[in-house]
Amino acid sequence: MSSHQIQTEFERKYAEQLKGYERGYAVINLDAIENNMDSMHDHLTPGTKMLGVIKTNGYGHGAAKIGKVLEELDYCFGYAVASFEEAMELKRAGLEKPVLILGHTFPYCYGELAKNDIRPAVFRADCLDGLCRAAAEAGKRLKVHIKVDTGMGRIGITPDDEGLAFVKDVLVRSELEIEGIFTHFARADEYDKSSAKEQLRLFKDFCHRIEKELGYRVPIRHCSNSAGIMEMPEANMDMVRAGITLYGLMPSDEVSAEGFDFKPVMSLHSHISYIKTIHAGQSVSYGGIFTAKKDTVVATVPLGYGDGYPRMLTGKGSVLIHGRRCPIIGRICMDQFMVDVTELAPAVREGDEVVLLGRMGDECITAEEIGRLSGRFNYEFVCLISDRVPRVYLRNGELTV
């Protein structure tokens, strides 16, 4: 490797360990996870707990590995996931903090749910009998979180008399214990916070009614997602749920990261598999939508939409090689795509590092940029990086594979 070829610091340092990862890999910086959690925690009302949202395999970053980091943070109450299967994966990984399932839990898993102390979100009256039976069979009191719909229009009880009757029904069941109550903002990531504020008002009023009319103060009341954590300190309550910002990504381009120290956790790397020069009139990739106007040096990158790299970046995206931006030419294929490296010739070589997401030299490609260009958004892009891309982990500045 000649000295003018800019590699990421990561590849320079771990050249030996990274053998076998040439086709492509994602680096997950677990130190950045801790940094991002700390940065959010610094802004919270003292005593506010945090829930790490690690659904969809930790937004594609690796749920169990991230859970292990969160397990050590005393202000982190536990983990939020989307399904029973995700919850069990954390249990099997040996994580001991509480796990909350944010979505609906179907009856087939009640037995295992109760045995493993996994907290379901409850909002359907027809589910309560089954949950009670499972709790009784497990010989446990099952902790649940009531889900309230204050404007998201997705799942949850209504914050009115009917909702209050539901809470009462849960309260009288000795097999169940209401540990938490929560709602979810639909529009906290917008400049205009009026809708989110209205949701917060409805939620606080409803919690107040439970206390006053049913005589129960729910121990953990929570509503904020990342956008709420960043811009609605009045919504902290007892706990907040940190999702996208845990990964150093932004909830939207309408929220400001000022005062926060968020570091992106994931970067995506590959290596040039082939270089050739094509001449004016020659086309590249399916459909022949790119035709060279002049001699062009073309590098092939051995990742594609089968790895979760969006096909919609065709004709729009770029990658970093030698610290410079190289435009994607022709359609992105399932397993490969091509970039124009004419500007880097003749120094550019097969085997040179390619950064698809992250920093190299002075240039940086963010998930936000890829999200915008591909018509996916940043959340979706990282979630969909496929299993075919191995994740390698950095902790305390060291590589753990």
Ligand SMILES: *Cc1c(COP(=O)(O)O)cnc(C)c1O
């Ligand atoms: C996904 C999710 C979150 C996290 O949202 P972010 O915008 O990623 O912070 C919080 N709460 C609920 C109910 C969710 O479904």
